[in-house]
Amino acid sequence: MRYILSALVFLAFSSISFIIHAQNDWITFRSTEFKFRFIYPPTWNPTTPRGQNVRGSIIPAQGSPIANCNIVVRKIPELTGYSQSQINVDIEQNPFTAQDWVETLGDKAPDIKILKMQNVKVDNQPAHFARFQSSYETTQAKIYAEAMTFITFTPGLFWNLSCAGMGMSPQEAHQSYEYWNSSFDRIFSSFVFE
Numbered sequence: 001m002r003y004i005l006s007a008l009v010f011l012a013f014s015s016i017s018f019i020i021h022a023q024n025d026w027i028t029f030r031s032t033e034f035k036f037r038f039i040y041p042p043t044w045n046p047t048t049p050r051g052q053n054v055r056g057s058i059i060p061a062q063g064s065p066i067a068n069c070n071i072v073v074r075k076i077p078e079l080t081g082y083s084q085s086q087i088n089v090d091i092e093q094n095p096f097t098a099q100d101w102v103e104t105l106g107d108k109a110p111d112i113k114i115l116k117m118q119n120v121k122v123d124n125q126p127a128h129f130a131r132f133q134s135s136y137e138t139t140q141a142k143i144y145a146e147a148m149t150f151i152t153f154t155p156g157l158f159w160n161l162s163c164a165g166m167g168m169s170p171q172e173a174h175q176s177y178e179y180w181n182s183s184f185d186r187i188f189s190s191f192v193f194e
Contacts, residue, residue, distance in 0.1 A: 026186075031055050034073045034157070035194040041183050065176035069163040069187055080156040084125075087153050091126040095119050096151070101130050104151065109134035120150060122161075123192050127152035133170065144170045146177035148184055154193070163187060 026039040029046065033055070040058050049057045053074040060067050079087065096104070098114045106112045116131040127150040135144045147164035163184040165176030177184075 026190075029056055029058065030194075031071075031073075036071070036073075036159075037190075037192050037194060038071075038161075038187055039190040040069070040187055060180070065179045066166040067164060067176055067180045068166070069161070069184070072158075072160040072162075074158040075156060076153070076158050077156065079153055079158075082155055084154060087155065088126045091128065091152065092119060096128040096130070100128075101132065105130075105132065105134070105149070109136050109145075111135055115146075122150055122152055122188070125152060125154075125193070127159075133173070135170075141168065144168070144173040146170075146173045148188070150188065161188065161191060 025042050027042055027044075028037055028039050030037040036055075041060070043061045043064065044058045045061065047057050047059050047068075049055065049070070051072070053072045054070050055073045056071040058069050096117060098117065101114050101117060102112055112132055112134040114130055114132050116129075118129050120127050120129040129148070129150045131146075131148045133144070133146050135142055137143070143166055145164040145166045147162050149160060149162035152159045163180070165173050165178070165180055167173040167176050
């Protein structure tokens with residue numbers, strides 16, 4: 001029995017060591033202006049943010065399934081007078097409905113379809129979470145996306161971190177999402193307010 005327990009302890013420590021090593025080569029994205037950070041895979045690269053409130057954008061290396069992650073931070077002066085604990089209570093007591101998500105995310109994606117929604121914690125702070133499908137049109141093509149996103153608030157600020165798999169069809173977007181899902185999960189779980 002002692003040998004079995006020793007082997008299990010060795011395997012557990014070996015697994016932890018492997019996980020720590022795998023995360024050690026991930027790169028830290030940090031914003032000193034808005035005081036947040038998260039890690040992303042070493043095969044991904046920062047890219048020029050598109051949109052005035054996009055504070056960070058990363059994409060995988062060319063040749064990989066198409067994806068991106070963006071962090072949007074927008075000032076909301078109406079929230080400056082609230083404490084973080086007041087905001088947290090409001091988020092916990094008022095979960096987003098499907099209609100809330102459509103109104104929040106649907107301005108550029110009118111065909112948004114919510115697949116899952118729930119309240120979660122981000123850096124131990126309450127947040128709204130959704131997984132959804134949508135599409136948008138460029139001058140050259142219609143792009144499909146399957147994404148996960150969280151929305152939260154701090155005094156004076158709106159926060160939205162989204163990661164999406166994309167493609168030229170809903171099936172291609174789903175395959176990209178599934179391919180990157182574990183990376184998306186790790187990016188989300190690494191997000192920290194500094």
